[in-house]
Amino acid sequence: MAAEYEAVIGLEVHVELKTKSKIFCGCTTEFGGEPNTHVCPVCLGLPGVLPVLNKKVVDYAIKAGLALNCQIASFSKFDRKNYYYPDLPKNFQTSQYDLPIAEHGFLDIEVDGVEKRIGITRIHMEEDAGKLMHSGETIVSSTSSLVDYNRTGVPLIEIVSEPDMRSAEEARAYLEKLKAIIEYTEVSDCKMEEGSLRCDANISVRPKGTEKFGTKVEIKNMNSFRALQRAVEYEIERQIDLNEDGGKVIQETRSWDDTKGVTVSMRSKEEANDYRYFPEPDLVPLVIDKEWVDSIKETMPELPDARKKRLVEEIGLSSYDASVITSSKDLAEFFDRTMEHYQDAKIVANWLMGELLRLLNAKGQTIKESPITPQALAELLILQDKGTISGKIAKQVFEEMFNTGQSAENIVKEKGLVQISDEGAIGAIVEKVIANNPQSVEDFKNGKKQAIGFLVGQVMKETKGKANPALVNKLLNEKLQNI
Amino acid sequence: MELYEQTAHELRDLLIKKEISSQELTEAFCEHIAQVEGYVQAYVTTTREQALKAAQDFDQKLAKGEETAPLAGIPMALKDNMSTKDIRTTCSSKILENYIPPYDATVVKKLQATGMVMLGKLNMDEFAMGSSTENSRFFQTKNPWDLERVPGGSSGGAAAAVAASEAAYTLGSDTGGSIRQPAAYCGVVGLKPTYGLVSRFGLLAFASSLDQIGPLTKDVTDCALVLQQIAGHDPLDSTSANLPVPNYQEALVPDVKGLKVGVPKEYFAAGLDPEVEKIVQQSIRQFEDLGAIIEETSLPHTEYALPAYYVIAPAECSSNLARYDGVRYGYRDTDAQDIVSMFMKTRDEGFGQEVKRRIMIGTYALSSGYYDAYYLKALKVRTLIKQDFDQAFAKYDILLTPTTTSPAFKFGEKSADPVSMYLSDICTVTINLAGVPAISIPCGFSNGLPVGLQIIAKPFGESTLFRAAYAFEKATNYHEQRPQLGVK
Numbered sequence: 001m002a003a004e005y006e007a008v009i010g011l012e013v014h015v016e017l018k019t020k021s022k023i024f025c026g027c028t029t030e031f032g033g034e035p036n037t038h039v040c041p042v043c044l045g046l047p048g049v050l051p052v053l054n055k056k057v058v059d060y061a062i063k064a065g066l067a068l069n070c071q072i073a074s075f076s077k078f079d080r081k082n083y084y085y086p087d088l089p090k091n092f093q094t095s096q097y098d099l100p101i102a103e104h105g106f107l108d109i110e111v112d113g114v115e116k117r118i119g120i121t122r123i124h125m126e127e128d129a130g131k132l133m134h135s136g137e138t139i140v141s142s143t144s145s146l147v148d149y150n151r152t153g154v155p156l157i158e159i160v161s162e163p164d165m166r167s168a169e170e171a172r173a174y175l176e177k178l179k180a181i182i183e184y185t186e187v188s189d190c191k192m193e194e195g196s197l198r199c200d201a202n203i204s205v206r207p208k209g210t211e212k213f214g215t216k217v218e219i220k221n222m223n224s225f226r227a228l229q230r231a232v233e234y235e236i237e238r239q240i241d242l243n244e245d246g247g248k249v250i251q252e253t254r255s256w257d258d259t260k261g262v263t264v265s266m267r268s269k270e271e272a273n274d275y276r277y278f279p280e281p282d283l284v285p286l287v288i289d290k291e292w293v294d295s296i297k298e299t300m301p302e303l304p305d306a307r308k309k310r311l312v313e314e315i316g317l318s319s320y321d322a323s324v325i326t327s328s329k330d331l332a333e334f335f336d337r338t339m340e341h342y343q344d345a346k347i348v349a350n351w352l353m354g355e356l357l358r359l360l361n362a363k364g365q366t367i368k369e370s371p372i373t374p375q376a377l378a379e380l381l382i383l384q385d386k387g388t389i390s391g392k393i394a395k396q397v398f399e400e401m402f403n404t405g406q407s408a409e410n411i412v413k414e415k416g417l418v419q420i421s422d423e424g425a426i427g428a429i430v431e432k433v434i435a436n437n438p439q440s441v442e443d444f445k446n447g448k449k450q451a452i453g454f455l456v457g458q459v460m461k462e463t464k465g466k467a468n469p470a471l472v473n474k475l476l477n478e479k480l481q482n483i
Numbered sequence: 484m485e486l487y488e489q490t491a492h493e494l495r496d497l498l499i500k501k502e503i504s505s506q507e508l509t510e511a512f513c514e515h516i517a518q519v520e521g522y523v524q525a526y527v528t529t530t531r532e533q534a535l536k537a538a539q540d541f542d543q544k545l546a547k548g549e550e551t552a553p554l555a556g557i558p559m560a561l562k563d564n565m566s567t568k569d570i571r572t573t574c575s576s577k578i579l580e581n582y583i584p585p586y587d588a589t590v591v592k593k594l595q596a597t598g599m600v601m602l603g604k605l606n607m608d609e610f611a612m613g614s615s616t617e618n619s620r621f622f623q624t625k626n627p628w629d630l631e632r633v634p635g636g637s638s639g640g641a642a643a644a645v646a647a648s649e650a651a652y653t654l655g656s657d658t659g660g661s662i663r664q665p666a667a668y669c670g671v672v673g674l675k676p677t678y679g680l681v682s683r684f685g686l687l688a689f690a691s692s693l694d695q696i697g698p699l700t701k702d703v704t705d706c707a708l709v710l711q712q713i714a715g716h717d718p719l720d721s722t723s724a725n726l727p728v729p730n731y732q733e734a735l736v737p738d739v740k741g742l743k744v745g746v747p748k749e750y751f752a753a754g755l756d757p758e759v760e761k762i763v764q765q766s767i768r769q770f771e772d773l774g775a776i777i778e779e780t781s782l783p784h785t786e787y788a789l790p791a792y793y794v795i796a797p798a799e800c801s802s803n804l805a806r807y808d809g810v811r812y813g814y815r816d817t818d819a820q821d822i823v824s825m826f827m828k829t830r831d832e833g834f835g836q837e838v839k840r841r842i843m844i845g846t847y848a849l850s851s852g853y854y855d856a857y858y859l860k861a862l863k864v865r866t867l868i869k870q871d872f873d874q875a876f877a878k879y880d881i882l883l884t885p886t887t888t889s890p891a892f893k894f895g896e897k898s899a900d901p902v903s904m905y906l907s908d909i910c911t912v913t914i915n916l917a918g919v920p921a922i923s924i925p926c927g928f929s930n931g932l933p934v935g936l937q938i939i940a941k942p943f944g945e946s947t948l949f950r951a952a953y954a955f956e957k958a959t960n961y962h963e964q965r966p967q968l969g970v971k
Contacts, residue, residue: 041584041585041586044811045806046566046584046585046586046812047566047572047574047579047582047584047687047688047806047807048564048565048566048572048584048588048684048685048686048687048688049586049684049685050683050684050719050720050721050722051721052718052719052720052721053721080802082801082802082805082849084805084808084823084826086808086810086822089806089811090805090806091805091806091808092802092805147810147811274850274851276801276802276846276849276850276851276854277849278798278799278802278849278854278858281690281691281692281722281799282688282691282721282722283721283722284721284722
């Protein structure tokens with residue numbers, strides 16, 4: 001049944017910009033800090049104050065716009081979005097309405113090997129609101145709420161996509177790609193857990209083949225890629241089920257409950273605000289000339305797609321490996337820096353995507369926090385190539401390096417992990433293993449070639465994995481032939 | 484003439500010659516305030532102690548031979564919508580009755596830097612909305628020329644204080660005539676500078692695109708002196724012009740020979756009091772006698788100014804006043820059980836009738852479905868009005884009009900009928916919509932009540948305004964008249 005429907009998904013992503021000071025005043029944007037210590041009359045919206053636009057915010061918005069292939073507006077302005085909420089000191093948010101700073105962009109995603117272009121409708125600048133801290137579990141069960149205005153006036157850009165995505169996987173791929181691009185531009189640190197990257201999704205379903213959009217529902221409160229994917233999957237199913245059961249999807253805002261794995265209604269469109277947008281009279285219109293845009297262009301770094309292309313074409317990585325490596329700027333940098341000391345790209349990619357990410361994920365750490373430096377990893381790989389240690393031992397050493405921060409060489413030396421490549425020593429062990437496992441030898445003689453695997457394993461066990469595997473194979477074969 | 488009745492520049496001369504000290508002067512003003520405030524009621528807050536301290540500081544500086552700024556040591560006062568650090572700033576509203584700001588407005592900082600002696604904060608229509616100061620939530624300020632009449636508004640306290648010599652000069656704010664109309668009613672000089680000439684930082688906003696701070700003074704020389712101190716670019720106000728400030732004293736020459744003067748016929752239409760019309764026409768002839776070239780002209784979109792103003796100003800105010808919600812400062816209703824009713828009750832009780840009326844009008848005008856019909860249309864009218872002035876100033880150096888259609892009206896006369904009250908701003912609102920500067924100077928008396936002449940110039944043409952106003956002032960003596968307080 002579900003196959004007859006298709007989903008239409010658009011994302012609205014809020015990105016907190018990494019400027020040192022707020023959008024309309026000189027207060028710090030630093031995360032954390034005692035509540036209401038990063039505030040001044042301006043960001044508190046006290047009577048009589050006026051906003052002064054931080055030029056760096058515009059620089060960053062232009063940079064993000066260029067990175068997302070947008071046209072940068074030569075004339076843009078700020079507007080007031082009026083609504084009441086205790087976290088909004090002026091009870092209006094200074095934002096951009098009909099003349100945003102950037103429009104008509106796109107980014108390319110890849111899902112299951114299929115490439116797709118997702119349109120970006122617009123990017124606009126705005127100020128963040130403060131934060132409410134409720135005394136109870138929920139706002140309804142709270143007897144009081146405290147307001148922290150430290151975040152008030154932190155600059156945001158809102159990136160609105162076209163409704164071009166058709167599945168939860170595509171939505172996730174879009175957000176991952178968007179995050180990677182923004183990270184590369186260094187205009188935000190994109191920390192979803194600190195709320196510096198926040199995503200809302202607009203979802204509707206329609207019978208496949210029809211042009212008309214179904215009724216759309218907005219989903220808020222998805223704090224990770226996984227949550228986004230699950231929420232979108234859930235919501236698509238919910239809407240299809242409603243249609244199938246003869247029900248009607250109503251236009252509303254729903255919240256994602258990650259623990260229960262469901263979306264729940266927050267407010268319906270009937271109660272929705274009329275924001276009464278009008279041009280912000282306290283700020284003059286923003287005129288951006290070509291020189292300004294060009295000066296930002298000069299600071300543009302290599303973006304994920306270009307970097308991926310370089311890794312594939314110049315270094316010979318597979319498209320998949322290159323995608324994973326370039327999906328995070330820090331990972332790509334780690335890769336490049338490792339390559340400065342060690343030249344086999346495929347091996348480096350495998351180690352990063354396998355061992356390093358596994359250990360980091362297990363500890364909940366980022367690449368930046370990796371206890372192993374690119375150089376240290378290269379040194380380990382060189383030890384392996386020289387035959388000093390086996391591949392198996394290398395993984396053991398790597399884990400030890402990760403836990404202690406010691407160099408590979410030290411660990412190998414201290415733990416006596418040097419590979420045994422002495423033919424005499426291995427030969428003796430091989431003979432012992434053959435003597436102790438007559439059944440396996442018999443099997444081998446009877447044509448069961450895989451029996452040799454068991455015997456190799458026994459030799460490795462005897463040598464605690466230190467025997468040179470190639471040598472073990474060679475000697476075993478020789479000796480078995482002679483029996 | 485009593486000490487306090489003199490102009491700021493006259494007092495300045497006395498201070499420099501050390502014939503009086505600032506402390507003596509300040510005490511004289513305080514004493515006079517104590518005597519007449521019972522009649523006039525101009526002050527919401529008096530700051531006698533701070534004023535005396537500032538006066539002593541000035542005296543010490545002067546004694547040490549240190550250089551002092553032109554208005555240093557001279558007692559003045561501020562309309563109560565300019566933020567003063569640690570001094571109550573109320574906008575004459577219940578919602579800000581006990582609000583003590585943690586920062587100073589830019590104009591306050593600028594005046595402080597020159598040795599400001601501030602006597603207090605002056606009464607006004609609540610949030611500067613009104614034309615009579617009857618909308619103050621505290622009390623009504625009286626017109627010193629006739630205590631049964633309004634001083635005008637919204638800078639009624641600021642105009643009355645100067646007229647009654649309760650301050651040598653004051654600062655008001657003008658959104659649709661709020662400096663010029665009360666200046667005309669009280670017989671003082673009031674200037675609405677070019678939008679962007681004086682920083683609005685710290686001015687509690689009514690309608691941001693129209694508001695401008697300006698001086699109320701006893702004569703044109705004082706007006707130029709005060710503007711000199713407060714004008715100029717402010718990095719804290721994005722809408723403030725980044726232009727050099729001319730030396731306005733140099734403009735004070737009694738010479739208007741060859742000055743091209745336009746008289747827009749739309750300002751002499753039905754509704755103009757015949758006495759006022761006569762006095763203003765005489766004033767225009769006075770300019771002609773002084774050598775100016777007078778011509779009738781037209782500002783064809785004038786009739787649309789008032790409706791456009793009463794869409795734009797309330798629209799902006801509905802947004803600017805949204806912050807007064809009881810969450811962080813000011814009045815809060817404490818009985819409400821939830822946040823939404825707290826917002827609603829706080830605002831219902833905290834704001835007066837006129838403020839609520841304008842918030843409602845503005846909210847309606849901006850709401851979806853009505854925006855194009857009202858707000859957008861009003862912006863288009865505003866553009867046409869600006870073009871009227873551009874065209875006029877391509878031909879003329881200044882325009883002359885009445886400041887108001889009649890002299891000061893009596894209390895209660897218009898307060899029951901908002902539209903008739905709004906009509907009292909008909910000669911002044913166009914100036915704010917166009918952003919040009921205009922000054923009101925005393926030009927005669929009608930049955931003992933002052934009448935104002937409005938002189939309008941092109942943007943940043945304040946020097947031309949001062950020149951014309953000064954020439955007129957030198958040829959007349961209306962500015963030297965002082966009301967006899969306590970006499971009806």
